[in-house]
Amino acid sequence: MRLSQLFAKPSKNEGLDYKIDSHRLLTQAGFIRESTAGRYYMLPLGIKVHQNIEKIIRDHMNKAGAQELIMPVLHPIDLWEETNRTTTTGFELMKVEDRRGAEFALGGTAEEMAVDLVRKFNISYRDLPFNIYQFSMKFRDELRARGGLLRVREFVMKDAYSFSTEEQFQDIYEQMWDAYINIFADMDLKVDVAAADNGYIGGEYCHEFIVESEVGESRYLVNSKTGEAWHEDVAVQEHGDKNTNEKEAKLEEVDAPRGKTMEDGAKHHNLPMWQQIKDVLYFDEATDRYVLAIIRGDLDVNEAKLTHVAKAWDLRAASDEEIIDDLNSAPGFISPVGFVKKGVKSGKEAVMVADKSLRSIRNAYGGANKKDKDLLNINIDRDYQPDIEGDIAMAEPNEAMIEKRGIEVGNIFQLGYHYSNLMDSAEYTSKEGKREKYYMGCYGIGLGRTMAAIVETHQDEKGIIWPASISPASLHIVAMRGGEDQAEKLYESLVSSGVEVIYDDRDLSAGAKLADADLIGVPLRAICSEKTSKKDVIEVTSRSDGDTQMLKADELLNTLKNS
RNA sequence: CGGGGUGUGGCCUAGCGGCUUAAGGCGCCUGCUUUGGGAGCAGGAGAUCGUGAGUUCGAGUCUCACCACCCCGACCA
Numbered sequence: 001m002r003l004s005q006l007f008a009k010p011s012k013n014e015g016l017d018y019k020i021d022s023h024r025l026l027t028q029a030g031f032i033r034e035s036t037a038g039r040y041y042m043l044p045l046g047i048k049v050h051q052n053i054e055k056i057i058r059d060h061m062n063k064a065g066a067q068e069l070i071m072p073v074l075h076p077i078d079l080w081e082e083t084n085r086t087t088t089t090g091f092e093l094m095k096v097e098d099r100r101g102a103e104f105a106l107g108g109t110a111e112e113m114a115v116d117l118v119r120k121f122n123i124s125y126r127d128l129p130f131n132i133y134q135f136s137m138k139f140r141d142e143l144r145a146r147g148g149l150l151r152v153r154e155f156v157m158k159d160a161y162s163f164s165t166e167e168q169f170q171d172i173y174e175q176m177w178d179a180y181i182n183i184f185a186d187m188d189l190k191v192d193v194a195a196a197d198n199g200y201i202g203g204e205y206c207h208e209f210i211v212e213s214e215v216g217e218s219r220y221l222v223n224s225k226t227g228e229a230w231h232e233d234v235a236v237q238e239h240g241d242k243n244t245n246e247k248e249a250k251l252e253e254v255d256a257p258r259g260k261t262m263e264d265g266a267k268h269h270n271l272p273m274w275q276q277i278k279d280v281l282y283f284d285e286a287t288d289r290y291v292l293a294i295i296r297g298d299l300d301v302n303e304a305k306l307t308h309v310a311k312a313w314d315l316r317a318a319s320d321e322e323i324i325d326d327l328n329s330a331p332g333f334i335s336p337v338g339f340v341k342k343g344v345k346s347g348k349e350a351v352m353v354a355d356k357s358l359r360s361i362r363n364a365y366g367g368a369n370k371k372d373k374d375l376l377n378i379n380i381d382r383d384y385q386p387d388i389e390g391d392i393a394m395a396e397p398n399e400a401m402i403e404k405r406g407i408e409v410g411n412i413f414q415l416g417y418h419y420s421n422l423m424d425s426a427e428y429t430s431k432e433g434k435r436e437k438y439y440m441g442c443y444g445i446g447l448g449r450t451m452a453a454i455v456e457t458h459q460d461e462k463g464i465i466w467p468a469s470i471s472p473a474s475l476h477i478v479a480m481r482g483g484e485d486q487a488e489k490l491y492e493s494l495v496s497s498g499v500e501v502i503y504d505d506r507d508l509s510a511g512a513k514l515a516d517a518d519l520i521g522v523p524l525r526a527i528c529s530e531k532t533s534k535k536d537v538i539e540v541t542s543r544s545d546g547d548t549q550m551l552k553a554d555e556l557l558n559t560l561k562n563s
Numbered sequence: 564c565g566g567g568g569u570g571u572g573g574c575c576u577a578g579c580g581g582c583u584u585a586a587g588g589c590g591c592c593u594g595c596u597u598u599g600g601g602a603g604c605a606g607g608a609g610a611u612c613g614u615g616a617g618u619u620c621g622a623g624u625c626u627c628a629c630c631a632c633c634c635c636g637a638c639c640a
Contacts, residue, residue: 012601013574013589017633037632109640143564143638157640199639208640217639303637316564316637408640446640481598511600518600529599539599 001044001473002491003504003516008033008043010516020215022455023148025464029519031451031472038145038153040448045520048472048500050156053447054135056186056469057158064179066131066160071113073137074104079112083422085200094139106139109201111442114161115419115426118438123428128438129164129172135447147215149452150407160443163428169414169439176412176443180209183445184409187454188467192406194220194229197304201442202418209445210406211453218408221401229404233304235395239296239357242274246362249377251337256374260332262297269365269374274298277358277366277378279334281323282306286313290327290343290350293392294336296357297366300394309390310353333367336384337375354386355393407453410445464521465544473502474560476522478513482530490528490538490553499560518543526556 003009008030015027026032031046042050058068074096080086086093086105094106107113114132138157145152162172177193184191189211196208208231210218222229230236258268266273276297283290291310293301303315320331326343327350329335342349358364363377378384397403420426420437427435451470458465466472475494479487484505491503502522504513517525527539537550540559551559 011574011590016575019634034632138640140639144634144636146634151639155640159640201639410640444640449640478599508598509600509602510598511602512598513601514599515601527599531599 001500001502003502004506006030006044008045010519012515012519018148020147020150020452020456021459022150022215022452025455025459025519026148026452029464029516029521032149034148038142038151040149040152040154042448045472046451049451049466049470050447052470052472053187053450054156054158057183057445057447058135060179060183060186061133061158061160064131064175066133068134069132070134070136071107071110071117073107073139075107075110075113077103077105079116079423080105082424083112083202083419085112094141107136108138108140109157109442109444110134110136110159111161111201111415111419111440112423114442115423115440118163119423119425119427123163123438125165125428125430125436128428129162129168131160131162131172131176131443133158133160133443146217147452149448150215151217152448155449156447158443158445158447162441162443163438164440165436166416166439169441173412173414173441176441177207180410180412180443180445184209184211186469187450188469189409189450189453189457191409192220192222192227192229192404194218194222194231195234196220196231196411197233197308198413199304201413201415203413203415203441206411206413208408209410209412210404210408211457212404212406213453213456214405215456216405216407216453218406220404220406221395221397222404223400224402225400230395232395233302235401236391237393237395237398237401239299239360239393242296242361244360244362248379248382249363251378251383252376253368254374254376255372256333256368257372258374264332265366265374266297269376271365272298275361275364277336277364279336279367281318281327281334282312282315283318283322284310284312284315287311289348290318290322291315292334292336292339292350292352293355294352294358294386295355295393296361297364299355299357299396301355301392302394305390306353306392309388309392310351329369330367330371333369333371333373335367335369335375335378336386337378338369339384351387352384353388353390353392354380356389356391357393358386359389407449407456409450409453410443412443413441415440415442459521462515463519466521466523468523468563471522472520473500473522474563475499475501475524475526475556476517476520477501477503477526477528478510478517479503479505480510480527480529483528483533486533486538487528490526490556493553494557494560497557497561499557524560 010030015024018024033041096104135158142153191209194208196206198206219232220229221235258264265276278295278297280293280301293306323329323331326345358380365376368375417437428438430436477487494501523543525541532539540551541548
C-alpha cells in the first residue's frame with residue numbers, strides 16, 4: 001500500500017479533543033472516522049486490523065469445532081416477543097418496518113434467531129452438540145455512545161450459540177473459555193476472566209473477558225492469590241460482625257434536625273457510619289412496585305444484585321414526591337421501621353429488601369419516616385421485618401481482593417434452558433424417541449472494542465504499537481532523499497512475495513514521514529536513504545523498543561516471513 | 564433519560580449589534596526550494612457563521628425553539 005495513494009491518510013490535528021487514547025490515536029492515524037455519535041467508518045487502514053482480529057477469532061472458533069454461518073440482520077419482531085425481550089433488553093431495541101408493515105428488530109444479539117434457525121431443522125440427539133457462529137453487524141440504541149470504539153451503536157460482533165444436552169454443556173463452555181484465552185493471547189491482550197451477571201441475556205452464570213484499563217467500564221475484583229475474578233455485580237463478600245454482642249436496647253425516637261445524607265446522620269448522633277441504616281428507595285417499572293433497599297451504613301447497594309434479589313427488572317430511583325406523598329416518609333429520613341406495605345395514594349405494593357449485613361449490627365440508628373426525626377436502637381426482627389433478605393451489597397476491595405477496571409472484550413454465557421423454555425419447539429429427539437429441550441450457551445466478542453482495547457494497551461506518546469499479529473502491515477517503508485529507487489525496489493519485491501507493506505512514497509519531509517510511521521504503529525520500520533542505498537542494506541527499526549539493524553534485502557524478507 | 568458544555572471553510576481558533584469584503588493558523592492545490600524527527604518562500608481554492616423562527620433600520624453577534632456533537636451518571640461486546 002502506497003501512502004501517496006492511500007485514502008484517509010493520517011492527520012495529526014484530527015480528534016485532538018478526544019479524551020480516550022484509542023479514540024484519538026485511531027482517528028489521527030486514519031483507522032476510523034466518526035459518522036455520527038457511536039457510528040464509525042472503518043477506514044482502509046482500520047479494516048486491515050479489523051480483518052486480522054476477525055481471522056484470529058475465526059481460526060480459534062473453527063479449531064474448537066464451531067461452524068460459521070451468517071444470519072439476517074433484520075429479526076422478525078415476533079421472535080423477540082416470544083422471549084419477552086422487546087421490553088426487557090438492556091439496550092434499546094431498534095425497530096424497522098418494511099413496506100408491508102411487517103416489523104423487524106435490528107439485531108443487537110441473536111439468540112432468538114439461532115433458536116429459530118435450529119428449530120427449522122429436525123434435530124436429534126445424534127446432531128448434538130454443535131456450536132454455530134457468525135460475524136455480523138449488531139445494532140444497539142445505546143443511551144450514550146462513548147470513547148470512540150469502546151461503546152458504539154453499531155459494531156461487528158462474533159456471536160456463537162451452542163446447542164447440546166445438559167451433560168454435554170460443561171465441555172463446550174470450557175472449550176469456548178480456552179478458545180477465548182488463546183484468541184486474546186494471540187492478540188497480545190492480557191485478560192482477566194471474571195464471573196459476571198447474565199443480565200437480560202438470561203441463564204444462570206457467565207464470564208466476562210476483561211482487559212484491564214482505566215478507561216474501561218467494567219469494575220471487578222480479583223483475588224490476589226488465585227487470580228480468580230468477579231464482576232462487581234456478582235462479587236460476594238463477608239462484611240464482618242460489628243456489635244452483635246451488644247444487648248438490644250429500647251427503641252427511641254429523637255429530634256434530629258440534620259441534613260439528608262448519611263454523613264449528616266453520623267455527625268449528628270456522633271455514631272459510626274456502620275451503625276446507621278442506609279435506605280435506598282427504588283421503583284420497578286417492570287413489576288410496578290416500590291422496592292426499598294436497606295443496608296448497613298458503611299456499604300453501598302449494588303443495583304444489579306438488588307434487581308436479582310427483588311426479582312425486579314427496571315429499577316429507577318423513586319422521586320421525592322413519591323417518598324413524601326405515597327409512602328408517608330421523608331427524603332433522608334426513610335426507615336424500615338413502620339415502612340408502609342403499599343403506597344397510601346397509589347395502592348402500589350412496596351417490598352422491603354434487606355442486605356444480609358444488617359444481621360451484623362445491633363442498635364442501629366436512622367430516619368423515622370418523618371423529617372428531622374430519627375430512631376435509635378433499631379433492631380432487625382424486633383423493629384422491622386424485611387420481605388426479602390439477601391446479598392445486595394456493592395463489593396469493596398480488601399486485603400484479599402484487588403479492585404480493577406477494564407474493558408469487557410468478550411463473554412461466554414450459560415443460557416441453559418432459558419430460550420428453549422420460552423420458545424416453542426426448541427427441542428431435539430432423544431435416544432428414547434422423546435422430544436427434549438436443548439441446553440444452550442452463547443459466546444460473544446466485540447471486534448471494534450477489541451481493537452480499541454489493543455490500542456489502549458499498546459501505545460506510547462508517539463502513537464500506536466500494533467502487535468505483529470494484527471498490525472495493518474508487516475513493514476512500514478520510509479523513503480528518504482536518495483533512497484527512492486532502493487525503496488521502490490524493496491516495496492515491489494516484498495509485495496510480490498506476498499508481504500503486507502505500507503510504503504511511504506510521499507513527497508514530504510523526513511520528519512513528517514517518520515512521525516506518521518510512529519503514529520500508524522507498524523511493528524517494523526525500514527528506512528531507505530542515500531547511505532543505505534550505497535551499502536545495499538536496509539535500516540530496520542523496531543517500533544516497540546527502537547532497536548535498529550542493517551539487513552540485506554533477502555535477510556529482511558526472511559525475517560518478515562518468519563515473524 | 565437527567566445534569567454540564569460546545570456549534571464560525573476539512574481541522575483549531577478570532578470576531579460578541581453597525582469597521583463594511585467574516586480574520587488568522589493547520590491542512591489542501593500550483594510553482595520554486597527542501598529531505599534522519601511534523602521545513603521555507605510566493606501564489607491559489609475553500610464558510611450564506613448548526614437549523615428555523617423572532618427582536619432590530621441592521622444579527623456570526625441578542626431572544627426562543629429545534630438539531631447535532633462532547634463530557635458526567637444508569638446499561639453492554
